[in-house]
Amino acid sequence: MDKPTFTPAELAQIEAFCRKYPTRQSAVMPTLWLAQEKFGELSPPVLELVADTLGLPYAHVEGVATFYTMYLTKRKGQWLIEICTCFTCGECGGQELWAYAQEKYQLDKEGVTPDKTFWFREAECLGACDTAPVLQIEGRRMAFSVTPEKLDHILQRLRTGELPPFESVPIRNPEV
Ligand code: FES
Incomplete structure (x- = not known):
């Protein structure tokens, strides 16, 4: 599978999320949701993309994605x-x-x-x-x-x- 990427429009949306908060770290939840809507699940390469886009450690992004049940790190059905x-x-x-x-x-x-x-x-x-x-x-x-x-x-x-x-x-x- 190709490395996942965000489109320029999605990157602009993520930057808009970031502008709402004092730190980029605070934008992790809407960015994860956007990524899940796009890719269907938050697989390790998608988590990496989110971490790179926000300039956060992978472990931080993974910690949020695995804490909340609304985030799907592995989709089991359509x-x-x-x-x-x-x-x-x-x-x-x-x-x-x-x-x-x-x-x-x-x-x-x-x-x-x-x-x-x-x-x-x-x-x-x-x-x-x-x-x-x-x-x-x-x-x-x-x-x-x-x-x-x-x-x-x-x-x-x-x-x-x-x-x-x-x-x-x-x-x-x-x-x-
Ligand atoms: S028990 Fe509250 S919505 Fe189901």
Whole structure:
């Protein structure tokens, strides 16, 4: 594989990240996210690129990338689906949804489907407990009140490369 590089437009974007902070070190998180969106995963050559671009030690960049679960140092499936099985979601259908996904999609021990199209993980609270159970796709699109049927529909659309439409969290009127 060719050595990964950033385009001039991406480098300009990274410089814009750096200008927001007092040190270049502070721009490591948005730069890692940009790199992950572009390359799909943060493999060692990609981490090296980020470190070189920001003028940081490799170990510093790797430390950040391996600390936060939103960064993928090794992608195991084409689409990452995270089902929240934390307290509220777990009690409100998240555990059943996780069990359904495991069985219906024949997940292996790492949560990956046989064709490697989907990679499931359990998630800690995603901050939308009142719409439990919740799932997150690729760390950037959430789905609320997910039933097995809704999960099947989401996966069908992802197979054609289509992210489900943005759903806003319904805000309930406390007086009703
Ligand atoms: S417990 Fe699932 S979003 Fe909070």
